[in-house]
Amino acid sequence: MSESPEVLKPLKTWSHLAKNRRRPSEYEITSVRLHTSMNNPDKPWEMDTNLHMNQWYLKYRNHSPLRLEDWDTYRDPDAIVYRTYNIMQDGQETYVKSLLDQFNEREHDKAIDTEWVGKLAILYTPARYVFHALQMSSAYLAQIAPASTITNCSTFQGADSHRWLTHTAYRTYELSLTHPDAGFGQNERKHWEEDEAWQGFRELTEKAMIAWDWGESFCAINLVLKPAVEAAILHQLGEAGRHSSDTLLGMLCDNQCRDSERHMRWSKALVELALENSENKAVLTDWMDKWMPLGINAVEKYCAALPDSAEAISNAKAALEKSRENLGV
Amino acid sequence: MAMIERTEWYDLLRATNWTPKYVTEDELFPEEMSGHRGIPIEDWETYDEPYKVTYPEYVEIQREKDAGAYSVKAALARDKFLERADPGWISILQAHYGALALAEYGAIVGEARMARFSKAPGNRNMATFGMMDETRHAQLQLFFPHANCKLDRKWDWAHKALHTNEWAALAGRHFFEDIIHSRDAISMGIMLTFAFETGFTNMQFLGLAADAAEAGDHTFSSLISSIQTDESRHAQQGGPMVKLLVEKGMKADAQRLIDIAFWRSWKLFSVLTGPMMDYYTPMEHRSQSFKEFMQEWIVGQFERSILDMGLDKPWYWDQFLRDLDETHHGMHLGVWYWRPTVWWNPRAGVNPDEREWLEEKYPGWNDTFGKCWDVIIDNLVNDRVEQTLPETLPLVCNMSNIPIVGTPADGWNVKDYPLKYKDRLYHFGSEPDRWCFEQEPERYADHLSFVDRFLAGMMEPMDLSGALKYMSLAPGEIGEDAYGLAWADIYKEMAHKKAG
Ligand SMILES: [Fe+2]
Ligand SMILES: [Fe+2]
Numbered sequence: 074m075s076e077s078p079e080v081l082k083p084l085k086t087w088s089h090l091a092k093n094r095r096r097p098s099e100y101e102i103t104s105v106r107l108h109t110s111m112n113n114p115d116k117p118w119e120m121d122t123n124l125h126m127n128q129w130y131l132k133y134r135n136h137s138p139l140r141l142e143d144w145d146t147y148r149d150p151d152a153i154v155y156r157t158y159n160i161m162q163d164g165q166e167t168y169v170k171s172l173l174d175q176f177n178e179r180e181h182d183k184a185i186d187t188e189w190v191g192k193l194a195i196l197y198t199p200a201r202y203v204f205h206a207l208q209m210s211s212a213y214l215a216q217i218a219p220a221s222t223i224t225n226c227s228t229f230q231g232a233d234s235h236r237w238l239t240h241t242a243y244r245t246y247e248l249s250l251t252h253p254d255a256g257f258g259q260n261e262r263k264h265w266e267e268d269e270a271w272q273g274f275r276e277l278t279e280k281a282m283i284a285w286d287w288g289e290s291f292c293a294i295n296l297v298l299k300p301a302v303e304a305a306i307l308h309q310l311g312e313a314g315r316h317s318s319d320t321l322l323g324m325l326c327d328n329q330c331r332d333s334e335r336h337m338r339w340s341k342a343l344v345e346l347a348l349e350n351s352e353n354k355a356v357l358t359d360w361m362d363k364w365m366p367l368g369i370n371a372v373e374k375y376c377a378a379l380p381d382s383a384e385a386i387s388n389a390k391a392a393l394e395k396s397r398e399n400l401g402v
Numbered sequence: 403m404a405m406i407e408r409t410e411w412y413d414l415l416r417a418t419n420w421t422p423k424y425v426t427e428d429e430l431f432p433e434e435m436s437g438h439r440g441i442p443i444e445d446w447e448t449y450d451e452p453y454k455v456t457y458p459e460y461v462e463i464q465r466e467k468d469a470g471a472y473s474v475k476a477a478l479a480r481d482k483f484l485e486r487a488d489p490g491w492i493s494i495l496q497a498h499y500g501a502l503a504l505a506e507y508g509a510i511v512g513e514a515r516m517a518r519f520s521k522a523p524g525n526r527n528m529a530t531f532g533m534m535d536e537t538r539h540a541q542l543q544l545f546f547p548h549a550n551c552k553l554d555r556k557w558d559w560a561h562k563a564l565h566t567n568e569w570a571a572l573a574g575r576h577f578f579e580d581i582i583h584s585r586d587a588i589s590m591g592i593m594l595t596f597a598f599e600t601g602f603t604n605m606q607f608l609g610l611a612a613d614a615a616e617a618g619d620h621t622f623s624s625l626i627s628s629i630q631t632d633e634s635r636h637a638q639q640g641g642p643m644v645k646l647l648v649e650k651g652m653k654a655d656a657q658r659l660i661d662i663a664f665w666r667s668w669k670l671f672s673v674l675t676g677p678m679m680d681y682y683t684p685m686e687h688r689s690q691s692f693k694e695f696m697q698e699w700i701v702g703q704f705e706r707s708i709l710d711m712g713l714d715k716p717w718y719w720d721q722f723l724r725d726l727d728e729t730h731h732g733m734h735l736g737v738w739y740w741r742p743t744v745w746w747n748p749r750a751g752v753n754p755d756e757r758e759w760l761e762e763k764y765p766g767w768n769d770t771f772g773k774c775w776d777v778i779i780d781n782l783v784n785d786r787v788e789q790t791l792p793e794t795l796p797l798v799c800n801m802s803n804i805p806i807v808g809t810p811a812d813g814w815n816v817k818d819y820p821l822k823y824k825d826r827l828y829h830f831g832s833e834p835d836r837w838c839f840e841q842e843p844e845r846y847a848d849h850l851s852f853v854d855r856f857l858a859g860m861m862e863p864m865d866l867s868g869a870l871k872y873m874s875l876a877p878g879e880i881g882e883d884a885y886g887l888a889w890a891d892i893y894k895e896m897a898h899k900k901a902g
Contacts, residue, residue, distance in 0.1 A: 081878030083552050087561045102548045103541035107507040109564050109575060110583070118579040119572065121847045125434045126584040155538045156472065159465040166458040174404055205418040205523075208530055212517035215510060215533060228510060228533045231517065232457070235530050239415060239457040246411035262420055279424040 100152035106145045107221035138356045139288030144220035150342045176321040182251035189317035198245040199261040206278045207234035210294045217287040226339040233332040270378035273371035292360040295340040297368040303333045304392035305372040309385040357402035416523040436519040437586030449522030452638045474624045489884040490682040490749030496556050497746040499547040500563030507540035512582035512590045519587040535632040555878040559745040568873040569852040573803035581663045596640025597663035601704040603633045609695040616687035644711045661716040665834045669802040676730025681751030691763040693726045718834040731771040732807030740792050741881040749884035782890035783897045798853040799831035806831040
């Protein structure tokens with residue numbers, strides 16, 4: 074104890090942030106370097122090395138082909154913390170509530186034509202399955218991500234996905250009140266499992282959900298499935314709604330797009346960070362080559378069932394391809 | 403606004419299981435991650451979360467809660483409570499934040515495990531909010547202590563502690579990673595939410611909040627009681643799991659998980675919360691003794707909740723009740739003696755009036771633990787401080803990873819409970835600790851306790867200085883007596899008077 078007589082002085086911030094010149098933000102103070110399981114590269118958890126869970130994390134996280142010296146340097150470009158997330162989303166929910174309320178007051182659901190009601194039952198309300206799958210997959214990414222700043226983005230993304238599920242469940246029930254014979258609240262699972270329109274999304278979703286490598290999971294879910302959902306459902310379905318006098322659906326989808334665009338911002342930032350290691354380019358490109366065809370197939374099959382399908386398909390495909398282009402992998 | 407009642411459409415939020423076609427159900431829910439135990443998915447769909455909340459309700463309620471907690475902090479920032487707080491109280495805060503801020507963050511992994519791998523849709527939704535809750539708890543308990551970094555280097559440990567190999571941090575990680583991170587969704591759901599959060603977080607977050615209010619630390623009091631409102635919601639996820647397992651004839655499985663998690667929680671609290679409540683909190687601010695809090699929050703409540711589930715009291719229940727009088731006194735003695743090895747300043751808490759309080763709350767204290775303190779006090783009175791400081795390390799339990807202690811009556815009754823497993827000799831602090839190991843030896847087998855690491859030469863040099871280095875404890879961070887030993891002056895005066 075007498076060897077180092079120098080007594081450590083108090084710092085202005087956490088020791089791990091003290092070398093930075095700028096005063097740390099609330100985001101940095103509360104979000105950075107919070108996973109302890111990355112400290113020992115050979116043993117994520119303080120248990121026997123051969124325990125299944127240690128092996129799972131070694132295989133799918135520590136030994137992922139996607140490598141970077143320090144993933145903890147990742148920063149969410151929106152710098153969201155729990156506190157600001159709730160302020161932001163409580164505001165958005167107040168807006169959505171007022172949308173639902175106002176359209177309800179104007180008896181919106183009575184005014185939509187029978188043909189579109191049929192489309193909603195097949196193409197809109199079953200979306201709760203894919204939204205919930207996004208919720209589950211975001212939870213996987215949250216538990217397997219190598220940095221707390223990535224986990225946090227995934228946690229908020231999971232909550233947002235549950236948000237979309239909630240809007241959809243609410244609308245499903247509301248539509249069933251005006252259109253009791255259209256199968257709302259009854260047939261969604263059947264459509265999701267059997268209707269041709271959903272089978273591309275279902276295949277992509279199921280396969281992406283078991284891509285256990287954290288990097289591949291991120292690629293399949295955030296860089297392919299989510300952009301496909303945004304292109305085909307949030308944009309093309311929303312747009313089709315507008316052309317079928319379902320303005321409410323268009324506005325709901327627009328609001329969810331705010332979340333979706335934020336998810337793409339953090340995803341793009343993570344790709345950019347990963348590319349700081351040039352070896353990751355090939356890794357990411359291989360994964361994108363593997364998953365993109367499933368994404369294209371998903372939007373094609375889904376959009377084929379929309380009115381004005383030819384235009385919907387080409388728009389959605391173009392959007393999905395553009396999204397990959399923007400990522401540079 | 404005329405929104406449709408939640409009860410009308412809530413079930414649609416839980417109609418989210420489907421039959422996979424492009425992968426198998428077992429691939430989607432691997433047993434080692436999911437812990438469905440072969441119970442058909444339709445049965446998991448009957449899971450009914452006792453506490454229901456929807457997304458819009460959640461973000462609104464939580465925004466309001468945060469507004470409350472942060473505004474109390476802002477309003478009291480000028481109050482400079484810490485400048486006049488008892489040093490023992492500051493030690494409580496530093497120990498609390500260091501042990502818990504990142505552990506709360508780790509709990510996200512557990513909630514996420516349920517949100518992804520539970521076959522019960524209602525559980526997955528509530529766990530999604532659980533992930534959010536634990537994000538809140540970590541961020542609040544980092545943001546609040548961060549403001550104090552400039553006062554003393556020990557505050558850095560709110561973020562740093564669990565990243566280090568400091569022995570208490572190691573014990574904390576071993577515990578949390580056993581019951582949370584390394585378990586399937588259902589096992590961890592039962593161990594974390596049912597066995598740990600239902601009772602023990604009440605102890606830490608409501609019991610301590612009561613003491614904090616007494617001590618005038620309204621910022622901390624409002625912070626941790628606000629956190630507990632989330633805990634009491636997401637702690638309810640485990641109950642329906644236990645119920646289903648019991649219905650399916652898997653009572654023994656559920657019972658075993660609870661018995662392990664409960665014992666391990668108790669041991670952690672005996673070293674962390676026990677000393678805080680009975681020794682660190684200034685006597686006039688103690689709302690109840692640790693034992694009384696335990697009896698209220700754990701014994702009464704937990705006992706009822708397990709019996710309600712059709713389970714039995716853990717097999718070691720009588721020993722646990724007896725240990726309520728003893729274990730944490732031994733832990734406190736050990737932590738104070740090995741004070742250079744912790745990141746806070748232990749407060750001895752054994753002035754004459756405090757000893758009277760201890761004797762009243764724990765009859766026989768003076769004849770047992772008091773005698774050890776007599777020796778320490780005698781050394782301090784006679785200026786032999788070095789004899790109140792450690793040169794070696796204590797024997798450490800291979801399960802709890804905390805020192806093996808006993809009651810010093812007629813000589814120490816410290817007893818080692820050894821076990822030989824595959825040529826290695828393991829040491830345990832009690833029969834239940836050894837029992838935990840025996841339930842699944844392969845889960846723990848190659849783990850090295852702090853002392854195992856020392857003996858394996860992982861700390862250089864092989865003495866206390868090497869151990870401190872291994873623990874990342876440098877001067878300015880290492881613990882000292884909370885009062886710089888000034889509390890012993892009263893005994894010096896007494897000795898002086900006696901002699902004079
Ligand atoms: Fe918590
Ligand atoms: Fe919790």
